[in-house]
Amino acid sequence: MNHNLYKILYENFKLDLDKICIEIPDYKKLSFKDLDILSAHFASFLYDLGLKKGDRMICQIDKSLSAIGLYLACLRMGVIYTPLNTSYTNDEVEYFIKNIEPKLFFSKPKLDDDFENMCSKLDVPFFKTIGTKDNDPVLIEILSMDPLNIFENCNDQDVAAILFTSGTTGKSKGAMITHGNLSSNALALKEIWGFTNEDVLLHALPIFHVHGLFVALNTALLSASKIIFLEKFKIDDVIENLAKSTVMMGVPTYYNRLVNEEVFGEKVYKNMRLFISGSAPLTEKTFKEFKKKTNHSILERYGMTETGMITSNPLDGDRIKGTVGFPLPKVKIRATKEGKILSEDEKGVIEVKGPNVFNGYWRMKEKTKEEFTEDGFFITGDVGQIDKTGRLTLSGRSSDMIISGGFNVYPKEIEIILNTIPGIKESAIIGVKHSDLGESPIAILVRDSKEQEISDNDITDVLNGKLAKFKIPKSFIWIDKLPVNAMGKVQKKNLRIKYEKILL
Ligand code: MLC
Ligand code: AMP
Numbered sequence: 412m413n414h415n416l417y418k419i420l421y422e423n424f425k426l427d428l429d430k431i432c433i434e435i436p437d438y439k440k441l442s443f444k445d446l447d448i449l450s451a452h453f454a455s456f457l458y459d460l461g462l463k464k465g466d467r468m469i470c471q472i473d474k475s476l477s478a479i480g481l482y483l484a485c486l487r488m489g490v491i492y493t494p495l496n497t498s499y500t501n502d503e504v505e506y507f508i509k510n511i512e513p514k515l516f517f518s519k520p521k522l523d524d525d526f527e528n529m530c531s532k533l534d535v536p537f538f539k540t541i542g543t544k545d546n547d548p549v550l551i552e553i554l555s556m557d558p559l560n561i562f563e564n565c566n567d568q569d570v571a572a573i574l575f576t577s578g579t580t581g582k583s584k585g586a587m588i589t590h591g592n593l594s595s596n597a598l599a600l601k602e603i604w605g606f607t608n609e610d611v612l613l614h615a616l617p618i619f620h621v622h623g624l625f626v627a628l629n630t631a632l633l634s635a636s637k638i639i640f641l642e643k644f645k646i647d648d649v650i651e652n653l654a655k656s657t658v659m660m661g662v663p664t665y666y667n668r669l670v671n672e673e674v675f676g677e678k679v680y681k682n683m684r685l686f687i688s689g690s691a692p693l694t695e696k697t698f699k700e701f702k703k704k705t706n707h708s709i710l711e712r713y714g715m716t717e718t719g720m721i722t723s724n725p726l727d728g729d730r731i732k733g734t735v736g737f738p739l740p741k742v743k744i745r746a747t748k749e750g751k752i753l754s755e756d757e758k759g760v761i762e763v764k765g766p767n768v769f770n771g772y773w774r775m776k777e778k779t780k781e782e783f784t785e786d787g788f789f790i791t792g793d794v795g796q797i798d799k800t801g802r803l804t805l806s807g808r809s810s811d812m813i814i815s816g817g818f819n820v821y822p823k824e825i826e827i828i829l830n831t832i833p834g835i836k837e838s839a840i841i842g843v844k845h846s847d848l849g850e851s852p853i854a855i856l857v858r859d860s861k862e863q864e865i866s867d868n869d870i871t872d873v874l875n876g877k878l879a880k881f882k883i884p885k886s887f888i889w890i891d892k893l894p895v896n897a898m899g900k901v902q903k904k905n906l907r908i909k910y911e912k913i914l915l
Contacts, residue, residue, distance in 0.1 A: 415565040416590045417486035420597075420632045421447065427608050427635040433476065435640050436652055441476065443635065446483070449476065451558030453484030459556065460537050462514050464489030464563050467573065469507060470517035471495040474618050474642055475543035477550055481517065482624065485572075486590075489563035492572040493585070494619040496818070498879040501525055507575060508533050510585060511773065517541055543642075567591025567766075573773050574621060576716045577812075581823035585773035586717045588625075595766035596719035597629040599739040604685065604710075605726050606634035606658070611682075613656040615644040615665065621716050622690050622817065627660050646672060650679055658685045662817030663693045663849055666709060670700045680705055685726070689714060691814040691849050692805065698732040711735055713805065715791060717782075719767040722803050734804045735795075741765050745788065746797055755799045760809055762788035811903055813842030813850050818881045820852050822903075825884065828877055829854060834865030839893055839901050840884060845914050853913065854884040855906055857893060885914055 424432070428444040441449070462468065468490050472478050478494075485492035493511055495504060497519070508516060508529065515537040518526045530538040541549045565571075571593055573585040600606070612631045616623030631638050639652045644661070646668055653659065666688055669675050686701070689712045701709055712723035713735035721744060724736035738744050742765035746753040753759045768789045771779035782790050792812075795805040813820040822840035829838035836859035845851040858864065867887040874883050888910065894902040 413562060413564050414567045414569075414590050414594065415486065415489065415562050416571055416593045416597075416629070417450070417483055418562040419594045420483075420486075420629065421562070423633045424635040430608065430635065431637050432632070432635075433479070433638045433640050435476070436648070439476070446479070448558050449480040450483035450487060451560050452553050452556055453477075453480040454487045454561050455556040455559035456553045457484055457488050457490055457515070458559050458561070460515060462488060462490050464565070464569075465491065466515075467491045467493060467511050467513040468515045468517065469493045469495060469511055469513040471497055471499065471504060471619075472517055472519045472541055473497060473543050474640075475541075476640075477541050477543065477547070477553075478618055479628070480553075481541075482618070482628075487559075487561050487563060489565050489569060491570050494572075494574070494624065496619050496879060497617070498881060500875075500877060500879060501529065502877045503879065505529055505533070506583065507585075508535060510583075511573065515539065520547075565590045567594075568770065570770060574716050577819060577821040577824060578778075578810075581821055581827050584775055584778060587770040587773055588716075588719070589770050592719055592767055592769060593625055593629055595741065596625065596739070597633045599741070599767075600626065600630045600720060600723075601634045603723055603726060603739065604630070604658075604687070606630055606636055608635035610634060610636035610658050610684075611656045612636050612638050613641070613649065613652055613659040614638050615641045615649055616660065616662070617643070620690075620817075621714065621719060622660065622662070626689070626714070626720060644668075650674055653679050653683060654681065657682055658687065659683065660687045660689075662690045663688055663697060664691075664816045664847055666693065666697050666701055667847055667849075670697060670704055675704070677705075680707065683707065685710060687712060689720075690817040693732075694849075695732045708732075713793075713803065715793075717769045717789060718763055718765075718791070721761075721763050721767070721791075731802070734802055736803065737801050738763075738803075739765070739767065742767055743788075744797065744803060746795060747784075750784075753796075756796050758794060758796045758806060761791045761793045761795050761803065761805070763791060764788045811841070813840075813852050815842075815845070815851050815881055816848040820882050822852070825852065825854070825874070825878065825882060828874060829856070829870070832865060832870060832873055834859055834862040835870070836860075837893055839903060839906060841903050841906050841910065843907065843910050843914055844912060845885070851885045851914055852882065853886040853888065853910060855888050855890060855893065855910070857891065858889060888913075 432443040520540045575583045708730040714720040724730040746759035748759040836857045839855045842850040
């Protein structure tokens, strides 16, 4: 049997081919049939370039119908799809290209030809650009080609996508996600969240991460639900379109913002049946205020790039604030400490096993081995406890990763750059509370008295050239000495306690 994810999506929406699949407000509506044809045009384009099953394609493009067409075309062809956050800088992108060795790099149209030069320097066979509008010349070329109605034969283990996630060493790792991972997750989410072809999903998330790409798009397409596709989370657009929607998915920042809007009243959410939150902890404050204002209990779920969705609060039954609910069908979780499996209500590192768990990190066999137990559980690095009913409550992470508005920030990556700047002797990046973004990075710095003093603005300039904007610290604090323990390790916990409220 062919386990190609696109084939599975197609089999599920093919009875609704004439129904509206995607609406971009004030711009365009596409039926499922139109989307199928669009993806077949893109498949034809990839085929003509000579891309085959197992080849890699990287894209760093804006959210658009073309981006969906390209994603679905890669699935159809068995080409491995690697989307990049649009705010990654040239330095960051160069690392991904070197690591993935793609056959094709798709960029958004840029004023300079930096990426084209980079691709030619790194021997990427094809470089293309694509914009978001109908008059984009590459899109016109693609649409002029004969559609290729291909469903490349794929098994469950074939890699569909590689998504990057950073790590404690500061080096990004490409998580290999299979057709089987994606279809099992989408089928499970359709079932547990009760998606049908009568649903209308408000889609305001970026589509270069698991949440907006797989959780939102795959689940909606599989259910033949309509998608209202917004370029990004702009509060006015969201409020205007919620009235036509039945389900919304978002990171906690979306709900922090909605609940603070005066015009967010009954008229706006009258047709909504479900608000789903994930990618970062939803605070009890937001959960409670949202409930008070709308009488809706936000449904919080938990997942990761490497695993897709792991647990979810129930559609029917108690959605308990501060918890992330129960494992998805066929998914097993457990809490462990120093290799020992813990009993109910004991706090430990959460491990997960199931058809949702990825195939390993691209070209990092050793790293992959380190992150799995001998009996095949993936070690998430999240800390939590499971009660006697199987419900999971997360309480932190074993690494010092920071989640800012749903984007992960790894301190090491920033510290490595800071420590090369003359004038800085040592640095520690910590996450502190932020009322809108949940958490934000700040930098604690020690001056190098042998060098000339450096200003915060100069430091920001250096970082801006090398790192995506969301990683730039929101504050720089100069102290005499970093607190260290007997082993000489920086005591970030102490710093976090001291500066916890500095941005509030
Ligand atoms: C944008 N900026 C951010 C930021 N997003 N800074 C910190 N953290 C963020 N998350 C910066 C921009 O670089 C810009 O900087 C300025 O803020 C304004 O940009 P913007 O695009 O107008 O920002 P805004 O609309 O406020 O975006 C915030 C946001 C967005 C929360 C709406 O980041 C967002 O949609 N986040 C969703 C992330 C997501 O999808 N995560 C899922 C990961 S998957 P300047 O300096 O130029 O002004 C995953 C697995 C799972 O975790 O479980 O789902
Ligand atoms: P990413 O690597 O971007 O996929 O981020 C995955 C991480 O996001 C997880 O390991 C968790 O730390 C965090 N996360 C996702 N959902 C939740 C949630 N509902 N509550 C708390 N943390 C979450």
